[in-house]
Amino acid sequence: MDAAVPLFHVEGVSKRYGGVRALEEADLSVYSGRVHAILGENGAGKSTLIKVMAGVVAPDKGRMTLEGREVSFPDPAAANRAGVVCIFQELSLIPDLSVADNIVISNPPKRFGLIDRRAQRRMAEEALARAGGEDIHPMTPVKDLPLSRRQIVEIAKALARQPRILILDEATSALTAADVTKVFAVLKRLRSEGLALLYISHRMHEIAEIADECTVFRNGRNVATYRAGTKTDNEVVEMMIGREYSHVFPPKPAAVPSDKPPILEVRNLSWTQRLRDISLVARPGEVVGLGGLDGQGQRELLLALFGVLKGVSGEMLIDGKPAPISSPRVAKSRKFGMALIPEDRKTEGLMLPMAVRANLSFAALDRLSSCGVIDRPAESASVQDMIKLLAIRTDGVDIPVGSLSGGNQQKVVIAKWLMVTPRIILLNDPTRGIDVGTKQEIYQLLRKLADSGAAIIFYSTDYDELIGCCNRVLVLYDGAVKRTLVEEEITERALIASALNIAADQGDAGIRPAVSA
Amino acid sequence: MRDWRYRFAEQRGTPLAVAIFLVMFVIYVSNHPAGFTANVVQTAANKGVILAFVAMAQTFVVLTAGIDLSVGMIFILTNCLGSYIVTGSMGTAALGVIGVLVVGLVCGALNGLIVIYGRLQPIVTTIATGSIYYGIALWLRPQPGSSDDFNSDIADFMTSQLPGGIPMSLVALFVIVLVVWLPFRRSEVGRAVYATGSSEVGAYMSGVPIRRAKFAAYTLSGLLSAVGGLYFTFITYSGVASFADGGTYTLYSIAAVVLGGVSLFGGVGSAVGAIFGALAFRTIGDLIFVFDLEPLWQTLFQGIVLLLAVCIGSARLFQVRNRLELFT
Numbered sequence: 001m002d003a004a005v006p007l008f009h010v011e012g013v014s015k016r017y018g019g020v021r022a023l024e025e026a027d028l029s030v031y032s033g034r035v036h037a038i039l040g041e042n043g044a045g046k047s048t049l050i051k052v053m054a055g056v057v058a059p060d061k062g063r064m065t066l067e068g069r070e071v072s073f074p075d076p077a078a079a080n081r082a083g084v085v086c087i088f089q090e091l092s093l094i095p096d097l098s099v100a101d102n103i104v105i106s107n108p109p110k111r112f113g114l115i116d117r118r119a120q121r122r123m124a125e126e127a128l129a130r131a132g133g134e135d136i137h138p139m140t141p142v143k144d145l146p147l148s149r150r151q152i153v154e155i156a157k158a159l160a161r162q163p164r165i166l167i168l169d170e171a172t173s174a175l176t177a178a179d180v181t182k183v184f185a186v187l188k189r190l191r192s193e194g195l196a197l198l199y200i201s202h203r204m205h206e207i208a209e210i211a212d213e214c215t216v217f218r219n220g221r222n223v224a225t226y227r228a229g230t231k232t233d234n235e236v237v238e239m240m241i242g243r244e245y246s247h248v249f250p251p252k253p254a255a256v257p258s259d260k261p262p263i264l265e266v267r268n269l270s271w272t273q274r275l276r277d278i279s280l281v282a283r284p285g286e287v288v289g290l291g292g293l294d295g296q297g298q299r300e301l302l303l304a305l306f307g308v309l310k311g312v313s314g315e316m317l318i319d320g321k322p323a324p325i326s327s328p329r330v331a332k333s334r335k336f337g338m339a340l341i342p343e344d345r346k347t348e349g350l351m352l353p354m355a356v357r358a359n360l361s362f363a364a365l366d367r368l369s370s371c372g373v374i375d376r377p378a379e380s381a382s383v384q385d386m387i388k389l390l391a392i393r394t395d396g397v398d399i400p401v402g403s404l405s406g407g408n409q410q411k412v413v414i415a416k417w418l419m420v421t422p423r424i425i426l427l428n429d430p431t432r433g434i435d436v437g438t439k440q441e442i443y444q445l446l447r448k449l450a451d452s453g454a455a456i457i458f459y460s461t462d463y464d465e466l467i468g469c470c471n472r473v474l475v476l477y478d479g480a481v482k483r484t485l486v487e488e489e490i491t492e493r494a495l496i497a498s499a500l501n502i503a504a505d506q507g508d509a510g511i512r513p514a515v516s517a
Numbered sequence: 518m519r520d521w522r523y524r525f526a527e528q529r530g531t532p533l534a535v536a537i538f539l540v541m542f543v544i545y546v547s548n549h550p551a552g553f554t555a556n557v558v559q560t561a562a563n564k565g566v567i568l569a570f571v572a573m574a575q576t577f578v579v580l581t582a583g584i585d586l587s588v589g590m591i592f593i594l595t596n597c598l599g600s601y602i603v604t605g606s607m608g609t610a611a612l613g614v615i616g617v618l619v620v621g622l623v624c625g626a627l628n629g630l631i632v633i634y635g636r637l638q639p640i641v642t643t644i645a646t647g648s649i650y651y652g653i654a655l656w657l658r659p660q661p662g663s664s665d666d667f668n669s670d671i672a673d674f675m676t677s678q679l680p681g682g683i684p685m686s687l688v689a690l691f692v693i694v695l696v697v698w699l700p701f702r703r704s705e706v707g708r709a710v711y712a713t714g715s716s717e718v719g720a721y722m723s724g725v726p727i728r729r730a731k732f733a734a735y736t737l738s739g740l741l742s743a744v745g746g747l748y749f750t751f752i753t754y755s756g757v758a759s760f761a762d763g764g765t766y767t768l769y770s771i772a773a774v775v776l777g778g779v780s781l782f783g784g785v786g787s788a789v790g791a792i793f794g795a796l797a798f799r800t801i802g803d804l805i806f807v808f809d810l811e812p813l814w815q816t817l818f819q820g821i822v823l824l825l826a827v828c829i830g831s832a833r834l835f836q837v838r839n840r841l842e843l844f845t
Contacts, residue, residue: 012570056722077724093720097521097708105712114703139523272838278746302837310838326839348841402612416690 004153007032007196008053008084008165009042014220015048023047023059024220027090030165034511035187035197037207037228040217040240040433041407046200049217050167053087053198055079063185080106083164087154087171090206100124100138103157123160129158132182138460148175148294154315155183159190166190167198170433171254172206174296176461177496180205184210203462216240220374237436248440249449249468255487256285261320262457266305268315274300276480277460278314282424282455287446288491290459297479298459299343306340310419318424332420339363341415343428349413352402357383359401359412364419386415391441407438418449425449425456431465443469465493477501486504530778531790537776537826538797545800548807555682562675563685571766572773572795573623573698573788577741578736579774581634582714582783583639587647587766588742591624591820593758594654595746598623600663601754603671603747617750618743622772624650626740629732648768654758660756663750665813674753686748687774693744697737698788698824706733706808708831771818773798776826798823 004027010384011350015023023045032038040046051057053064055073064071066082073079079086093102100120101108109119114272125139133152137446142150156389158166161369172180185212201207207214211228212450216239224239230263264282265326275297282288290298305407307325316323318336331338342348350359359367360383368379383397390411394404401412410430417425446469450456459464466473473485475498485491526530545561546553571588577584597615602613613810624646631642702706709730712720745766750756771781777794779786792802801822805815837843 075724077723077726080724088722092719093786094712094715094719094723097712101708101712102723105708105720108704108705114700115705115708117703139520142525201585300661300839303841308840311842 004031006262007067007437008028009065010049010053011063011065011369013049013052013059013064015052015057015059016464021220023052026217026222028215028222030196031163031188032194032196032197032281033191034212035191035199035210037199037214038217039207039214039236040476041437042436044240045220046217046218048220050086050169050198050200053165054084054088054167056086059241062411064186066355073126077106079161080161081477083162083167084167085158085161085163086167086169087158088169093144093150093154093157096141098139098147099136099153100127102142103127103138103160103479105157106161112334113188126157127156127160128153130159131186132179138513146295148179151175152179152183154366155186160185163195163362165196165198166488167200169200170202172203176498178293179208181447204236205335206208208233242437248436250444251446252469252471252487253285258282258283260284262317263319264305264457265315265317265320267315267317269301269304269312269316271300271304271309271312274479276313276478278474278476278479278481280457280474284423284453284455285450286471287450287456287458287469288451289466289473290457290476291463291466291473291485291495292482296463296476296499299428300479301476302428302459304342305331305424305426307340308381319396332422337421338426339420339422339424340426341417341428341430343432345409345413349416350401350409351401355398356387356392356401356404356412357397360397360416363416376434382419390445407434410434410442411438423454425454427456427458427460429459431460431462437466463492466490466495467492473497518653521621522587526789528778531787531793533826533829534790534797538793538800541797541800541804541822545803545807548804550807555684558682559676559684559686561800561803562687563748564803565796566686566690567745567748567752568766568769568773568795569771569792570693570741572737572777572791573693573767574741574745575774575788576777576791577710577737577773578639579662579779579781580714580786581712581731581734582717582762583629583731583734584771584781585643585738586640586767587624587628587643588652588738588770589763589765590654590738591742592746592749592766593760593763594624594650594657595621596749596753597654597658597745597756597758599747599750600658600667600754602664603668603750604823605668605669607671610671610694613668614671616745617747618740621739622736623739623742623748625736625742626732627738629735629844633728633731633737640713647763651705651758651760651763652765654756656766658756658758661755663755669754672754673728675751689748693741694789694792697709697741701733701737702787706730710734711784715785720723743839754843769798770795771798772823776823782811792830797826817829833837 007039010026013023013026015101026049038046043087055076055078066444071082077078102126104188108115110116110124123140125496128136133156136149136153142153175381177184177462187197188378213225215225216223216236218240260283262283263282265279266278268276278301280288290301292298300309303309307330307508316325323336325336361379365374368375368382391406392411392415396508401409402419433443446456458470467490470490471487473490474481475483475495482501485494545695546557549557551557571592572587572835575585580615599617600618602614602616622761628646629642630639632639645798675685675689679685679688706729709716709725710733713727713730717727773793773795776797777786779791798819801819805812
C-alpha cells in the first residue's frame with residue numbers, strides 16, 4: 001500500500017492444531033485510521049489469526065510488532081492492555097451479570113477499593129450510546145437480551161476498553177440491517193479517530209461499504225491484499241475458494257400448482273404476544289421463506305410448529321389431518337416427519353464433545369435400533385451415506401464434532417435430520433457464519449430435498465438467500481404475516497420495504513396491500 | 518423504579534428464603550412452651566449461626582460453579598483446634614481465635630491452589646483435602662475434650678445476650694456479613710467470582726482474573742468454615758473430631774445454599790440468602806422438638822421441607838411458554 005509504518009504487524013505466524021495446519025507463515029499489516037477486512041472461507045485461518053493477535057492462542061512460530069516493538073500476549077488480558085481488543089464470534093458476555101457489569105468487566109471503576117456502581121452505570125451508558133444501544137437498560141441481565149442486542153453490548157464492552165486496534169470477528173452476523181447501519185456509523189467514527197479496525201465478515205456488501213483494504217486468506221495463508229473496490233465480487237470469491245464461482249443458487253423449477261394438496265397447513269396460529277394469527281401453506285416441492293427483520297417472530301413460529309412452545313392456539317394440519325404436535329419427539333415421529341435445523345448449532349444442534357457418528361444418529365436412533373439396542377452396522381452405513389451425501393469433511397466418524405469447522409458442523413446438524421427422512425423441514429437461519437462454498441452446497445441440497453417431495457420452511461436473515469431459494473416468502477412484522485411475496489415478486493426492494501412495514505414500492509407490479517395492524 | 522425492579526429480580530432467591538424462615542420460626546415460637554422470649558431466640562440463634570457460617574462458606578465456592586465438600590471437615594478441625602488454643606487470658610485467647618481463623622484460611626487456600634494449579638475437579642479435590650483435615654482433627658481430639666485453661670469467658674460472651682435481649686451470635690453474624698460479604702459483593706474479585714461461575718469461557722475471554730477469583734472463593738470458604746468451627750467451640754466449650762458432624766454440616770451447607778436461592782450452576786445467588794436458608798433449615802429441627810415428635814423424624818422432615826422449598830423456587834417454570842427456556 002504505502003510507506004506508512006503499520007501500527008500492528010504480524011509476520012510469518014504459523015499454528016498447528018494436532019495434525020491440522022490452521023496458519024502457515026501468515027503476514028498481516030494493520031494501519032491506524034483504516035478498516036482492514038479479512039476474507040476467507042471458514043477454516044481458512046482467519047479465526048486462528050485473530051486469536052493469535054488477541055492473545056487467546058499462542059503461535060508456534062512467527063513474530064508480532066506493535067509500533068515497531070516486538071510483543072507477545074500470554075492471555076487476552078495482556079492483549080487488552082496493549083490496546084488490542086477483539087469482539088469474538090462466540091460471544092464473551094457473562095449471562096448472569098447485568099449489561100453494565102459486563103461492559104466494565106475487565107476494568108471496573110473503583111472507589112476506596114470497591115466497585116463504584118454509579119461510575120460504572122455512567123460508563124456503561126456512555127459506551128452503549130457510542131455503540132448505538134441507547135435502548136438497552138444497563139441493569140438488564142445479559143441472558144434476558146436477544147442475540148442482536150447482546151452483540152451491541154459486546155461492541156459497547158469493547159469500546160469501553162479504549163482500544164487502539166479493534167478486531168471484529170463476524171460481529172454483525174446476528175444484527176438486523178438497522179443495527180448494522182448504526183454500528184457502521186460508529187466504526188467510521190472510530191476510524192476517523194485513528195483506530196485501526198480489523199473486520200471479518202462473510203457479508204460481501206458490508207465489506208464493500210466499510211473496508212479500506214482487504215486481505216484474502218486461503219488454507220492458512222494470506223493469498224492477496226488489495227485496496228477495497230479494486231476487485232469484483234466474483235474475483236474475490238474466486239480467490240477465497242480457489243475455484244470458479246458461478247451459479248450460487250440452483251435454478252428454481254416451475255411453480256408448484258396451487259391446487260396440489262399441501263403437506264402442512266397452518267390456520268390462525270397465535271402464541272402469547274409474539275405470534276399473531278399466522279396462516280400458511282406448504283406443498284411438496286416448495287421452499288417457503290420467512291423474511292422480515294430479525295426478531296419479528298420467525299424463530300417462535302418455527303418453534304411453535306415443532307411443538308416447543310406451550311399454549312399455542314390455532315389449527316395445524318399435516319396431510320389434511322389435524323396434527324396435535326406437543327413436543328419435538330412427536331413432531332419428528334414417522335407420522336408427521338418434521339425436522340427443525342436450529343439457529344444455534346453449538347447449543348441446540350450438536351453435542352460438541354461427542355463423536356460425529358453419535359451426533360449424526362441422535363434423531364434417528366429409534367429407526368436404527370431394535371428392542372432398544374443400536375444396530376451398529378446399520379448406524380455406520382447410514383452415517384457414511386450422510387457424510388458422502390453432504391460431503392462432510394471430517395477425519396473419520398469417531399472424532400468429536402466440536403473439532404470440525406463451522407461449516408462442517410452445520411452440515412452435521414442438517415445431516416442428522418435428513419437421517420429421519422423428514423417431509424417437512426424447518427430451517428432457522430442455517431447459513432449464518434458459514435463460508436460461501438458450504439452455503440452453496442446447502443442451497444443445492446435444499447432444492448434437491450424439495451424436488452424429492454419435501455416441503456421446506458426457511459427462515460433467513462440474508463435477503464439474497466430468500467430471493468435465490470424460495471418459491472414464496474412470508475414477511476413477518478411484529479409476529480404477524482405482513483405480506484406474502486410469490487416467485488418473481490421476491491426482490492430485495494420488496495423484501496426490505498415489507499420488512500420495515502413501509503409501502504415504499506406500491507408502484508411495483510403484483511403488490512398485495514399490506515395488512516394494517 | 519425500573520432500577521429497583523432489576524435489583525429485586527437479581528436477588529429473587531433471598532426474599533423466598535427469608536419468607537420460609539419467618540413462617541417456620543413463627544410456627545416454632547408460637548408452639549414453644551416459653552413463647553417468644555429472649556432465651557428462646559438466643560438458643561435458636563446460637564444453633565442457627567453455626568450452620569449459617571458454614572453455608573456462607575459454601576456460597577463462595579458454589580458461586581464459582583464449584584462445590585466445597587471440605588467445609589464440614591474444616592469446621593471440625595477448627596473446632597478441635599479452638600478447644601486447644603483459645604486459652605488463658607483474654608489476650609492469649611484472642612490470639613488463639615486469630616490462630617484458628619488463620620488455619621481455616623490456610624485450609625481453604627490449599628483447596629484453591631489444588632483446584633487452580635492441579636486443575637482437578639473441585640468435588641474430588643475437596644473430598645480428598647476434607648479427609649486430610651479430618652485426619653488432623655482426629656489426631657488432635659479423638660475424644661471430646663478441651664484444654665484445662667480454656668477461656669470460657671470469651672465463649673460465654675460470644676454466645677450471650679446483649680442488653681435488649683439481642684443474641685450476641687446474631688450480632689457476630691451481622692458483623693461478618695458487613696465486613697466480609699458486602700465488600701466482597703462490591704469488589705472486583707467478587708464480580709470475577711460471579712463471572713467465573715456464570716461463564717468461565719466468557720470470563721476468560723474478557724480478561725477476568727479467574728484464578729484470583731477461585732483462590733479468593735476457596736480461601737474465604739475456609740475462613741468462614743473456621744468462624745463456624747470457632748462458634749461450635751464457644752457453644753460446646755470443647756472440641757471433638759466427629760466424622761458424622763463433619764459430613765452433616767457439609768451436606769446441610771449445600772441444602773442451605775440451595776434453599777437460599779444460590780444456583781448450583783454458579784453465578785447466581787447471595788450469601789444473605791444462604792444464611793436465611795441455613796436458619797430455616799435449622800428451625801425444622803426445632804419444630805420437631807416443640808411438636809414433641811420422635812427425633813428420628815427430624816431428617817425426614819428436613820428432607821421434605823427442602824424438597825418443597827426447592828419446588829416453590831422452581832414454580833415459575835410452570836409459567837414458561839417456551840420449553841427451551843426450561844433448560845437454561
